[in-house]
Amino acid sequence: xxxxxxxxxxxxxxxxxxxxxxxxxxxxxDGSHVQKPTSTYAQALPGKMFVAxxxxxxxxxxxxxxxxTEDAGWTQPSSSPDGTQLVAVQxxxxxxxxxxxxxxxxxxxxxxxxxxxxxxxxxxxFLPRFSADGTRxxxxxxxxxxxxxxxxxxxxxxxxxxSGRDLVWTVPNQYTGxxxxxxxxxxxxxxxxxxxxxxxxAVHSQVWLTTRPGAPGxxxxxxxxxxxxxxxxxxxxxxxxVCRHGQLQSTELVLATFxxxxxxxxxxAVLIQxxxxxxxxxxxDGQTIAFLAPVQQGGxxxxxxxxxxxxxxxxxxxxxxxxxxxxxxxxxxxxxx
Amino acid sequence: xxxxxxxxxxxLDGRHALPLPRPTRIIVGFLLAxxxxxxxxxxxxxxxxxxxxxxxxxxxxxxxxxPTDPFTVLLxxxxxxxxxxxxxxxxxxxxxxxxxxISKQATMMSIPRDLWTPIEGQRYMGKISTAYQAGGVQAxxxxxxxxxxxxxxxxxxxxxxxxxxxxxxxxxxxxVVTNPVMDDFYPADINTSSPYGYYRVxxxxxxxxxxxxxxxxxxxxxxxxxxxxxxxxERQQQLLLAMKAQSKHINLADFPDIAGALxxxxxxxxxxxxxxxxxxxxxxxxxxxxxxILLGPPYTSEGWxxxxxxxxxxxxxxxxxxxxxxxx
Numbered sequence: 001x002x003x004x005x006x007x008x009x010x011x012x013x014x015x016x017x018x019x020x021x022x023x024x025x026x027x028x029x030d031g032s033h034v035q036k037p038t039s040t041y042a043q044a045l046p047g048k049m050f051v052a053x054x055x056x057x058x059x060x061x062x063x064x065x066x067x068x069t070e071d072a073g074w075t076q077p078s079s080s081p082d083g084t085q086l087v088a089v090q091x092x093x094x095x096x097x098x099x100x101x102x103x104x105x106x107x108x109x110x111x112x113x114x115x116x117x118x119x120x121x122x123x124x125x126f127l128p129r130f131s132a133d134g135t136r137x138x139x140x141x142x143x144x145x146x147x148x149x150x151x152x153x154x155x156x157x158x159x160x161x162x163s164g165r166d167l168v169w170t171v172p173n174q175y176t177g178x179x180x181x182x183x184x185x186x187x188x189x190x191x192x193x194x195x196x197x198x199x200x201x202a203v204h205s206q207v208w209l210t211t212r213p214g215a216p217g218x219x220x221x222x223x224x225x226x227x228x229x230x231x232x233x234x235x236x237x238x239x240x241x242v243c244r245h246g247q248l249q250s251t252e253l254v255l256a257t258f259x260x261x262x263x264x265x266x267x268x269a270v271l272i273q274x275x276x277x278x279x280x281x282x283x284x285d286g287q288t289i290a291f292l293a294p295v296q297q298g299g300x301x302x303x304x305x306x307x308x309x310x311x312x313x314x315x316x317x318x319x320x321x322x323x324x325x326x327x328x329x330x331x332x333x334x335x336x337x
Numbered sequence: 338x339x340x341x342x343x344x345x346x347x348x349l350d351g352r353h354a355l356p357l358p359r360p361t362r363i364i365v366g367f368l369l370a371x372x373x374x375x376x377x378x379x380x381x382x383x384x385x386x387x388x389x390x391x392x393x394x395x396x397x398x399x400x401x402x403x404p405t406d407p408f409t410v411l412l413x414x415x416x417x418x419x420x421x422x423x424x425x426x427x428x429x430x431x432x433x434x435x436x437x438x439i440s441k442q443a444t445m446m447s448i449p450r451d452l453w454t455p456i457e458g459q460r461y462m463g464k465i466s467t468a469y470q471a472g473g474v475q476a477x478x479x480x481x482x483x484x485x486x487x488x489x490x491x492x493x494x495x496x497x498x499x500x501x502x503x504x505x506x507x508x509x510x511x512x513v514v515t516n517p518v519m520d521d522f523y524p525a526d527i528n529t530s531s532p533y534g535y536y537r538v539x540x541x542x543x544x545x546x547x548x549x550x551x552x553x554x555x556x557x558x559x560x561x562x563x564x565x566x567x568x569x570x571e572r573q574q575q576l577l578l579a580m581k582a583q584s585k586h587i588n589l590a591d592f593p594d595i596a597g598a599l600x601x602x603x604x605x606x607x608x609x610x611x612x613x614x615x616x617x618x619x620x621x622x623x624x625x626x627x628x629x630i631l632l633g634p635p636y637t638s639e640g641w642x643x644x645x646x647x648x649x650x651x652x653x654x655x656x657x658x659x660x661x662x663x664x665x
Binding site: 009012013014016017018019020021024025026027028033093094095096119120122124126127142144149150151152153174175176177178180193195197201203205226228229242244247248249250251276277278279292293294296297298299300301325328329 | 363366367369370371373374375377378379508509510511512513515516517518519520521522535536537539541542543544545546560561562563564567568575578579582583585586588589590591594624631633
C-alpha cells in the first residue's frame with residue numbers, strides 16, 4: 001500500500017515538473033502566434049469577405065472562416081463585379097500565375113503561364129483585379145529587360161477568359177521595383193501605385209491615375225507622402241490608401257474624396273495613425289473600411305474595420321480577428337452577397 | 338540523562354536529525370519537481386551562459402567604464418555559407434552604432450562594403466569587406482578604427498543562419514517594405530551543398546510581418562534596385578530598428594529560445610551581463626531618436642580599381658561627419 005502511495009506521489013511530481021515546463025513555455029510573448037482561421041471565430045461583418053493566410057484563401061462570413069483553396073501558395077483574391085468569380089495568384093518559388101476561380105475556390109482557368117525552365121526566365125504576376133465590366137483582368141507583371149538585373153513590375157491587362165490582346169498600361173521607373181496595386185476605374189481608367197527614387201536616393205511611392213494603356217499618367221499624391229495601396233469606394237468618389245510619410249515602421253490610413261474626371265483627390269483625412277495599417281478596402285455600401293494591421297505592436301496582421309468617416313470625432317477602429325496572421329499584401333475583398 | 342536531554346543531545350550532534358513531517362516532505366518534493374521543470378525550460382539559457390560567445394581575444398576591445406558612458410558597437414554581417422572556408426568570410430554588412438544612454442540618442446552609420454581603404458596588416462588597398470578575411474575581427478575593427486578615426490568598444494558578428502534564427506526567435510519583425518524588392522539572382526546558399534545556385538525574390542511593398550528567411554531576403558537583395566548596395570544598407574538599418582521594436586515584446590520566458598538561436602551563430606565581445614545592460618538601455622530608446630547615416634554621395638563615389646567595382650571614400654566629407662556623431 002505504501003509503495004503504491006509513493007509511486008502515485010512520484011508520478012504526480014513528474015507530472016508537476018512537466019506542467020511547470022509547459023506553463024513556462026506558455027508565458028512566452030505570443031504576438032506572432034498564428035492560428036488557422038478555420039479554428040477561430042470573429043465578430044461578424046455584413047456580407048462576406050475573402051482573405052489570404054499561409055498560402056490559402058478563406059471566405060469570412062457570419063463570423064466564421066471557410067477555407068476555399070489548399071495551402072498551396074494562393075493569395076491576393078479579388079472578386080468579379082457580379083460576385084460569381086474570383087481571380088487570385090498562386091505563387092511558387094520562382095514564379096506566380098493568375099487564375100480564375102469560382103466563388104467557392106474551384107479553379108476555372110489559368111490565365112497566365114509564367115513558369116520557365118531557367119530561373120531568370122520565370123515571371124511574376126501579382127495583385128490581380130477585374131475591370132469594372134468584368135471583361136479584363138489587371139495585374140502587376142515583371143516585364144524584364146533580358147540580360148540585365150532589372151526586374152520592374154508594370155501594370156498589364158488581359159482578357160478575362162476570352163480572346164483579345166494583352167495591354168501594357170504603365171511604364172515603371174527603372175530599377176525601382178515598378179508599379180503595383182492596379183485599381184481599374186468604371187470609366188476605363190486606372191489608379192495604381194508608382195515608385196520612384198529621388199536625387200537623395202530616397203524611395204517614394206505615389207498613387208497615380210492613368211486614362212488609357214501607355215498614357216503618361218498623373219500623380220494624385222505627393223512624393224513626400226509616400227502613399228500606396230489605394231482602394232476606391234463602390235461609387236468611385238472616395239479613395240482610401242496607406243501613407244508612410246518617410247516612416248519605416250508605421251503608416252497612416254488616409255481617406256480622401258476622389259474626382260476621376262479631373263484626376264484630383266480632395267483633402268486627406270487620417271483615419272488611423274501610428275499603426276502599421278495595410279491594404280484597405282471599402283464595404284459594399286462604402287460606409288466602412290476594412291484593413292489589416294497588428295492588434296499588438298510586433299504582432300501579425302489581423303482584420304480591422306473603421307467607419308469611412310472624416311468627421312472630427314470619428315468612431316474608433318476595432319479589430320475583427322485576434323491571431324489569424326493574414327497576408328498583409330492581400331487586401332480583403334468585401335462583397336455584399 | 339533524561340529522555341528530553343538525550344534527544345536534545347542527538348539534535349545537537351546532528352547525527353539523527355528529526356525527519357520532516359510527511360506533508361512538508363510532499364510539498365518539498367513538489368517544489369523540487371517544479372524547480373526541475375524550470376531548470377529544464379531554461380537549460381538553453383544556462384548552456385549559452387556557460388559557453389561564452391566572447392571571441393574578442395581579450396584586450397582588443399576597449400572597456401566601457403560605466404553603464405551611462407556612451408559606447409560604440411561595430412555590427413558585422415557575413416555570408417558564412419559553405420563557399421567560405423573556416424572563418425574566412427567577407428563582411429557584407431558593417432554598421433557602426435553609437436549609443437548615448439544619458440541623452441538617449443543613438444546613431445547608425447552603414448559602411449559601404451566596397452569602400453576602398455587600406456586594410457590593417459596588409460600592404461595593399463582593398464575593399465573594407467575583405468578585412469575580416471585578411472585578419473578576422475581584430476583586423477576589421479582596426480581597419481575601421483584607423484580609417485574612420487573612431488573608437489570601437491564592442492562588436493557583434495552574425496552569419497546568415499544566425500540572423501534567420503534570431504529573427505524567428507523574436508517571432509518575426511514588422512516593417513514597411515518601401516518599394517518592390519525584386520531580385521532574379523538571389524543566392525540559394527543556405528542549407529545546401531551547392532551554394533552557387535540562385536533563385537528569384539519578390540517582396541511586395543507595404544507593411545508586412547517577415548519571418549527570418551524573408552527578412553534576410555529583404556536585407557540581402559541588391560540586384561534589382563537602382564541604389565544597389567546602398568539600398569541594402571538602408572534596409573539593414575531598417576531591420577535593426579524593427580528588431581529593436583520587436584525585442585520590446587519579449588519576456589523572460591522567451592530567453593531560452595533566443596539563447597538557443599544565438600548559441601554558436603553569433604560572435605561578440607559583449608558578455609551576457611553586458612548584453613542585459615544594453616537591452617535595458619536600448620529598451621528606453623525611441624526609434625525616432627536614432628539617426629541613420631548612409632555614406633552615399635557626396636561622402637563616397639563609385640568607380641573602378643583595376644577590374645573591381647569599388648566605392649571611393651571622400652574622407653574630407655566623411656571624417657567631420659564621424660567626428661560629429663562618433664566623438665572619441
